[in-house]
Amino acid sequence: MRLRVAExxxxxDLADESVLLNLDTGTYFGLDAVGTRLWHLLxxxxxxxxxxxxxxxxxxxxxxRLQKDVDTLIDQLIDKKLLTTDAARTPSSx
Amino acid sequence: SPKKPYNTPTxxxxxxxx
Numbered sequence: 001m002r003l004r005v006a007e008x009x010x011x012x013d014l015a016d017e018s019v020l021l022n023l024d025t026g027t028y029f030g031l032d033a034v035g036t037r038l039w040h041l042l043x044x045x046x047x048x049x050x051x052x053x054x055x056x057x058x059x060x061x062x063x064x065r066l067q068k069d070v071d072t073l074i075d076q077l078i079d080k081k082l083l084t085t086d087a088a089r090t091p092s093s094x
Numbered sequence: 095s096p097k098k099p100y101n102t103p104t105x106x107x108x109x110x111x112x
Contacts, residue, residue: 009099016111021111026110026111027107027108027109027110028108028109028111029096029105029107029108030105030106030108031103031104031105031106032101032102032103032104032106033101034101034102034107035103035104035105038103043108056109057097058097058098059097059098059099059100060097060100061100066100069102069103072105073103073104073105076105077105085100094099
Protein backbone atom coordinates (compact mmCIF):
# COMPACT_ATOMS: atom_id res chain seq x y z
CA MET A 1 0.00 0.00 0.00
CA ARG A 2 1.32 3.42 -0.96
CA LEU A 3 0.15 6.47 0.92
CA ARG A 4 0.33 10.14 0.12
CA VAL A 5 -0.81 13.36 1.71
CA ALA A 6 -4.26 14.23 0.42
CA GLU A 7 -4.71 17.21 -1.84
CA UNK A 8 -5.72 20.39 -0.04
CA UNK A 9 -4.09 19.27 3.19
CA UNK A 10 -1.47 21.57 4.67
CA UNK A 11 0.72 20.94 7.69
CA UNK A 12 2.90 23.06 9.91
CA ASP A 13 5.40 21.88 12.49
CA LEU A 14 5.08 23.34 15.94
CA ALA A 15 8.15 22.35 17.96
CA ASP A 16 8.07 18.52 17.89
CA GLU A 17 4.38 18.45 17.11
CA SER A 18 2.37 19.52 14.11
CA VAL A 19 -0.94 20.97 13.01
CA LEU A 20 -2.76 19.61 9.98
CA LEU A 21 -5.50 21.44 8.13
CA ASN A 22 -7.84 19.84 5.64
CA LEU A 23 -8.93 22.74 3.45
CA ASP A 24 -11.73 20.67 1.91
CA THR A 25 -13.46 19.88 5.19
CA GLY A 26 -12.26 22.97 7.06
CA THR A 27 -11.13 20.79 9.94
CA TYR A 28 -7.79 21.01 11.68
CA PHE A 29 -5.92 18.43 13.72
CA GLY A 30 -2.91 18.01 15.94
CA LEU A 31 -0.27 15.29 15.91
CA ASP A 32 2.04 14.56 18.82
CA ALA A 33 5.79 14.05 18.42
CA VAL A 34 5.73 10.40 17.32
CA GLY A 35 2.73 11.03 15.09
CA THR A 36 4.51 13.98 13.49
CA ARG A 37 7.59 11.87 12.78
CA LEU A 38 5.38 9.20 11.20
CA TRP A 39 3.59 11.87 9.14
CA HIS A 40 6.87 13.14 7.72
CA LEU A 41 8.08 9.64 6.91
CA LEU A 42 4.82 8.78 5.15
CA UNK A 43 4.85 12.08 3.26
CA UNK A 44 8.42 11.41 2.16
CA UNK A 45 8.26 7.73 1.26
CA UNK A 46 4.58 6.77 1.22
CA UNK A 47 5.48 3.39 2.66
CA UNK A 48 4.18 2.32 6.08
CA UNK A 49 6.70 -0.53 6.16
CA UNK A 50 9.62 1.83 5.55
CA UNK A 51 8.29 4.23 8.17
CA UNK A 52 8.05 1.45 10.75
CA UNK A 53 11.63 0.35 10.06
CA UNK A 54 12.86 3.90 10.61
CA UNK A 55 10.80 4.46 13.75
CA UNK A 56 12.12 1.21 15.26
CA UNK A 57 15.65 2.60 15.01
CA UNK A 58 14.66 5.93 16.57
CA UNK A 59 12.25 5.03 19.36
CA UNK A 60 12.33 2.66 22.30
CA UNK A 61 9.44 0.45 21.24
CA UNK A 62 8.94 -3.15 20.18
CA UNK A 63 7.84 -3.99 16.66
CA UNK A 64 4.40 -5.48 17.40
CA ARG A 65 3.28 -2.46 19.40
CA LEU A 66 4.62 -0.02 16.83
CA GLN A 67 2.97 -1.93 13.98
CA LYS A 68 -0.38 -1.81 15.77
CA ASP A 69 -0.07 1.89 16.61
CA VAL A 70 0.98 2.84 13.08
CA ASP A 71 -1.89 0.86 11.57
CA THR A 72 -4.34 2.59 13.90
CA LEU A 73 -3.02 6.07 13.18
CA ILE A 74 -2.95 5.51 9.41
CA ASP A 75 -6.57 4.34 9.55
CA GLN A 76 -7.47 7.56 11.38
CA LEU A 77 -5.54 9.74 8.94
CA ILE A 78 -7.29 8.11 5.99
CA ASP A 79 -10.67 8.32 7.72
CA LYS A 80 -10.16 12.06 8.28
CA LYS A 81 -9.12 12.47 4.63
CA LEU A 82 -5.62 13.60 5.54
CA LEU A 83 -3.96 10.69 3.74
CA THR A 84 -5.05 8.88 0.62
CA THR A 85 -3.98 5.50 -0.65
CA ASP A 86 -2.70 4.81 -4.12
CA ALA A 87 -3.54 1.12 -3.81
CA ALA A 88 -5.98 1.18 -6.72
CA ARG A 89 -3.72 3.18 -9.00
CA THR A 90 -1.07 2.05 -11.42
CA PRO A 91 1.93 4.16 -12.46
CA SER A 92 0.71 4.18 -16.06
CA SER A 93 -2.58 5.81 -15.09
CA UNK A 94 -0.92 9.21 -14.64
CA SER B 95 22.69 4.53 20.28
CA PRO B 96 20.13 5.96 22.68
CA LYS B 97 16.56 5.79 21.48
CA LYS B 98 13.90 8.35 22.18
CA PRO B 99 11.10 7.46 24.60
CA TYR B 100 8.03 6.21 22.80
CA ASN B 101 4.46 7.32 23.24
CA THR B 102 1.53 6.03 21.23
CA PRO B 103 1.09 8.44 18.30
CA THR B 104 -2.09 10.43 18.68
CA UNK B 105 -4.24 12.42 16.26
CA UNK B 106 -6.39 15.06 17.93
CA UNK B 107 -9.26 16.70 16.07
CA UNK B 108 -9.45 20.31 17.17
CA UNK B 109 -12.52 21.18 15.14
CA UNK B 110 -13.76 23.52 12.46
CA UNK B 111 -11.26 26.17 11.42
CA UNK B 112 -14.12 28.62 10.83
